[in-house]
Structure formats: structure tokens, C-alpha cells
Amino acid sequence: MSAQSDKQGVARRRFLATAVKATAGAGCAALLVGEVAAPSRTLAATALRPPGAKGESHFLAACVRCGLCVRACPYDTLKLADLADPASSGTPYFEARQIPCEMCEDIPCVVACPTGALDKGLTDIAQARMGTAALVGHETCLNVLGLRCDVCYRVCPLMGKAITLDMRHNERTGKHASLIPVVHTDACTGCGKCEKSCVLEEAAIKVLPTELARGRIGGHYRLGWEEKAKHGGELVDGIIDLPDRGYTPPSLGPSLGKEFKP
Amino acid sequence: MSAISERIPGREAVKAKGWFRAHKWLLARRASQLAFLALFLSGPLFGLWIAKGTLASSLTLNVLPLTDPLVALQSLLAGHWPETAALAGAAIVLAVYAALRGRLYCSWVCPVNVVTDTAGWLRRRLGWKDGVSLNRRTRLILLAGILIASAVTGTIAWEVVNPITQLHRALVFGSLFAGGIAWTVLAAIFLFDLAVAPRGWCGNLCPVGAFYGLVGRFGRVAVSAPRRAACDSCMDCYQVCPEPHVISPALRGAGSEVIQSPDCTACGRCIDVCPQDVFALGLKGTAGAAPLRQGERL
Numbered sequence: 001m002s003a004q005s006d007k008q009g010v011a012r013r014r015f016l017a018t019a020v021k022a023t024a025g026a027g028c029a030a031l032l033v034g035e036v037a038a039p040s041r042t043l044a045a046t047a048l049r050p051p052g053a054k055g056e057s058h059f060l061a062a063c064v065r066c067g068l069c070v071r072a073c074p075y076d077t078l079k080l081a082d083l084a085d086p087a088s089s090g091t092p093y094f095e096a097r098q099i100p101c102e103m104c105e106d107i108p109c110v111v112a113c114p115t116g117a118l119d120k121g122l123t124d125i126a127q128a129r130m131g132t133a134a135l136v137g138h139e140t141c142l143n144v145l146g147l148r149c150d151v152c153y154r155v156c157p158l159m160g161k162a163i164t165l166d167m168r169h170n171e172r173t174g175k176h177a178s179l180i181p182v183v184h185t186d187a188c189t190g191c192g193k194c195e196k197s198c199v200l201e202e203a204a205i206k207v208l209p210t211e212l213a214r215g216r217i218g219g220h221y222r223l224g225w226e227e228k229a230k231h232g233g234e235l236v237d238g239i240i241d242l243p244d245r246g247y248t249p250p251s252l253g254p255s256l257g258k259e260f261k262p
Numbered sequence: 263m264s265a266i267s268e269r270i271p272g273r274e275a276v277k278a279k280g281w282f283r284a285h286k287w288l289l290a291r292r293a294s295q296l297a298f299l300a301l302f303l304s305g306p307l308f309g310l311w312i313a314k315g316t317l318a319s320s321l322t323l324n325v326l327p328l329t330d331p332l333v334a335l336q337s338l339l340a341g342h343w344p345e346t347a348a349l350a351g352a353a354i355v356l357a358v359y360a361a362l363r364g365r366l367y368c369s370w371v372c373p374v375n376v377v378t379d380t381a382g383w384l385r386r387r388l389g390w391k392d393g394v395s396l397n398r399r400t401r402l403i404l405l406a407g408i409l410i411a412s413a414v415t416g417t418i419a420w421e422v423v424n425p426i427t428q429l430h431r432a433l434v435f436g437s438l439f440a441g442g443i444a445w446t447v448l449a450a451i452f453l454f455d456l457a458v459a460p461r462g463w464c465g466n467l468c469p470v471g472a473f474y475g476l477v478g479r480f481g482r483v484a485v486s487a488p489r490r491a492a493c494d495s496c497m498d499c500y501q502v503c504p505e506p507h508v509i510s511p512a513l514r515g516a517g518s519e520v521i522q523s524p525d526c527t528a529c530g531r532c533i534d535v536c537p538q539d540v541f542a543l544g545l546k547g548t549a550g551a552a553p554l555r556q557g558e559r560l
Contacts, residue, residue: 022403026404028407030410030414032407033408037417037419061341061417063418065418065427065431066316066319066320067315068319068320070435082444083442089422113345114319114347115345116344
């Protein structure tokens with residue numbers, strides 16, 4: 001009786017030890033593989049995902065790296081990352097300066113995706129957000145220098161919406177205008193045609209991951225004019241608008257303003 | 263000792279049966295591996311599209327979706343519910359391997375098998391007998407590990423590493439011939455199998471093989487030893503078998519002559535190298551246990 005329960009005890013201990021060892025081994029494997037897999041979530045800023053990709057963490061949970069989107073791409077824009085490439089090995093990406101997205105109306109890459117890594121809810125390519133263009137070369141852009149290059153503006157598939165040319169006085173000549181390319185992030189799809197076409201040796205306009213390109217205002221910021229518009233008037237009743245130095249609002253009359261001389 | 267160690271497995275079989283019959287299943291397997299590759303390569307090479315994609319997920323003739331069920335499982339654990347095409351593809355693959363034999367994938371489809379087979383062959387030719395012997399269960403632990411890693415990191419974790427799809431992608435999408443460095447992973451596996459652990463990758467580590475082994479443990483395709491009475495213990499089958507532990511119960515045991523272990527990849531190399539024609543490959547449960555018996559000669 002006691003010998004048998006001893007034997008059972010030994011067997012139980014052995015089983016427990018095996019189970020603990022196996023669990024520890026699995027944990028070790030999970031850590032090693034996880035340490036390789038987790039950093040791959042950071043995508044290089046030059047690597048852009050195909051249209052319909054919903055953020056890098058969702059993408060890496062959904063993309064099986066089969067390459068069907070690459071096969072569907074008629075312009076050889078998309079390619080699968082090799083080990084040394086700037087995206088996680090085997091995932092599809094493109095580099096705007098190499099071959100930009102031609103924004104096919106039927107979006108064949110999204111249609112081809114078997115897993116939903118590229119969202120089939122995207123049916124209008126103008127709604128794609130592969131990245132956002134940003135004029136980073138503020139000292140090299142020919143238009144900023146006062147020349148009329150305009151190439152990025154003219155190749156933009158959403159010309160006049162995603163990129164506009166804003167007129168600015170040319171201080172250097174004193175009599176000309178500079179037409180500054182300005183990207184509107186609400187319209188830019190990140191197709192990369194502007195970056196591809198930039199005539200400089202290193203593009204002055206670049207498509208970057210949207211969160212890098214846009215910047216982000218602090219969550220606690222309240223923009224006075226927007227709050228006012230929402231409220232439909234002054235936010236605090238009876239507030240006195242004191243005169244600014246050197247400037248007298250018409251409502252205060254001329255006598256008061258004259259006392260302030262900067 | 264020297265008689266055994268200098269014996270080259272398969273040489274006796276060539277003498278007894280002729281070169282072709284002593285390499286029949288090996289040739290069939292290489293043909294199968296090439297054919298699976300050709301399905302994917304005919305498109306990019308000749309514009310004749312049969313299968314698009316890779317072994318992770320593919321579309322054949324624009325109608326048949328196939329997905330690696332292990333990849334789909336990792337995606338589910340990572341928190342993504344794949345679309346119907348991928349799930350249906352995974353179900354089809356799962357059903358086929360469950361019905362046949364999971365590890366048929368390893369020896370008849372997987373391109374890495376050629377690499378590890380070559381390492382094994384070179385090892386035998388060099389007469390290298392020693393090496394680290396790992397526990398076969400390591401691959402199950404690794405399988406559990408990659409599933410945990412997928413769940414925790416929220417990524418399809420093993421696909422960042424997986425040498426099978428790495429090699430397949432590099433071949434099918436051509437990066438292997440255009441300066442890609444996916445071959446380095448394969449080189450590492452080759453050297454590991456050659457110099458560190460004999461048959462170490464496929465036999466002890468690969469979690470994909472472990473997964474297919476679990477899936478197909480009740481599959482119908484099996485190697486059996488119907489003429490085991492003729493065995494003269496030359497040990498050639500043990501020498502060439504990638505999973506030598508599966509042979510003994512069928513060959514030496516008193517019970518069934520069918521190899522039951524799910525680890526058997528049904529590669530058929532034991533059939534090739536046996537000068538006595540002990541083994542046969544066929545469907546389990548059909549009358550006589552070995553319908554593909556290779557004649558009664560010898």
C-alpha cells in the first residue's frame with residue numbers, strides 16, 4: 001500500500017517535473033522567437049505598405065507574406081522584403097523613390113489579399129493612406145528657391161487637393177513670388193508620385209509614415225477659434241478685450257489707443 | 263566495427279535491385295518537390311500561371327485557395343480573424359494532410375527537405391557518426407513557443423524566421439538570384455545538420471514538421487514492413503531514415519508491421535535502400551496491410 005503510493009508519488013513528481021521543463025522550454029522558445037518577431041513591428045520610414053494596410057501591428061498579425069498582392073500589382077511597385085530589406089522579411093512594401101503606387105482604380109492588390117491584411121473595405125483608392133507626403137527639403141526645393149519647378153504639384157493624382165502651391169513673397173529678389181508646395185494631409189494618399197518625380201538628386205518631398213509626417217498636437221490643446229465656433233460665441237460672458245500695444249481696436253475709439261506708444 | 267561503419271547504405275540495394283529500383287522513391291520525391299515548385303514558377307518564368315503566392319498562402323488556377331494551417335493559427339492567436347479565402351484554404355490543407363499523413367508535407371513538398379537530405383547524405387559519405395543528439399520533443403516545445411510568441415507579440419511570429427517559406431519565397435519571387443540573402447538561413451541549417459546535430463533541423467527542431475505530425479497522426483498513408491521476416495539486420499534503413507526511431511516497432515516488434523509513428527514522413531527511402539525488399543508504402547487498413555508490395559522476388 002505505502003510502496004504503491006510511493007511509486008505513484010514518484011510518478012507524479014516525474015510528470016510534474018517534465019511538465020515544468022516543457023513549459024520552461026516553450027517559454028524560452030517564445031522569448032527567442034518573440035524577440036525576433038516583435039522588433040519587426042517597427043517599419044523603416046522609407047518602406048510603405050500597400051493600400052488598405054491598417055497600421056503596422058494589425059498588418060503583422062494579418063499578413064501571411066504570401067505575395068499575392070505583389071503578383072496582382074501591374075506596375076511592379078510592390079515587392080516582398082528580403083532579409084536585408086527595410087520591412088519585416090517576406091512582407092510586401094514599396095519605396096516611393098523607386099516605383100510609386102499608380103493608384104489603380106480597381107485596387108487589384110487589395111482584391112488579391114486572402115487574409116484581410118489589406119482591408120477590402122477600401123474601394124476608393126483616393127481614400128487610401130499609405131503614408132503622407134511632406135516637404136522636408138525647405139532649403140533645396142526649387143520652388144522654395146523661387147524657381148518654377150512645380151513637378152510634385154503636377155504629377156499628384158489629386159492635384160490641387162493633396163498638394164497646392166501657396167504664393168509667398170520672394171524676399172531675395174523683392175519683386176517675385178515663390179510658389180511653395182503645401183501638402184494637405186486630409187487628401188494625400190501617400191502614393192509617392194511626388195517623391196518619385198522630384199527633380200533633385202535627393203527628393204525634397206518625401207512620403208513618410210503618416211504619424212511621422214503629420215506631427216500631432218497635444219491631446220489637451222484647445223484651439224480657441226474652434227471652441228468659439230463650436231460654442232457659437234464668446235466662451236466666457238462679459239470678458240473685456242484689452243487693447244493690444246500699438247493697436248487700438250475700432251470698438252475702443254481713438255483716445256484710449258493713443259496712450260500706448262511702444 | 264569497420265565493416266559496419268564503412269558500409270555505404272544503399273550500395274547493396276543497387277547491387278541487388280539495380281540503380282533505378284534502389285532510387286525509385288527518392289526520384290519520385292524529388293520529382294514531387296520539383297513539381298510543387300514548378301506550379302509556382304511556371305507563372306513568373308513562362309507566363310503560365312498555375313499557382314500564385316507561396317507555401318504560406320496561394321491561389322491555384324484563380325479558384326483554389328490554399329493556406330498553411332499553422333500560419334492561419336498563428337494569425338488567429340495574434341488577434342486577427344482571417345478572411346474566408348484564407349480560412350477555407352487552411353481547412354482544405356488541414357483536411358488533406360489529416361486524411362493522408364501530415365508529414366508527407368515534409369518529404370514530398372517542403373523545399374528545405376532537399377537541403378537537409380543533402381546534409382545527411384554528405385554526412386554519411388564523410389562517415390561522420392558523432393553529433394549532438396537533441397530530444398525529438400524539442401520541436402513540440404518550439405511549436406508551443408511560437409504559438410505563445412504569436413499571441414504575446416500580436417504577430418505571425420514564426421513567419422519572421424520560418425526557413426521553409428523564406429526559401430520558397432526567395433525561389434518563387436526570384437530574390438535568391440537577385441542578391442537576396444535568404445540563402446544564409448538555409449546555409450545555417452545545412453551546416454547545423456552537417457556538423458552539429460545529424461538530422462537535427464527536420465527531426466528535432468522544425469515546428470512546422472511538428473505541427474503536421476500532430477495533424478496527420480491518423481492519416482492513411484504509411485510505410486510498412488510486410489517482408490520483415492527477410493530482414494538480415496544490415497541497418498541500411500536506419501542509416502538513411504530521417505526519423506530512425508519509427509522503424510523498430512514495425513520491423514522488430516511482434517505487433518503490426520505498419521509504421522504507426524506520426525513522425526514517419528513516408529519518404530520511402532527505407533524501401534529504396536533495403537536489399538531484401540522488406541518495406542512497402544501504401545494505404546493503412548486496406549486488405550493485406552501493404553497493397554503496394556514490391557513483388558516477391560529476391
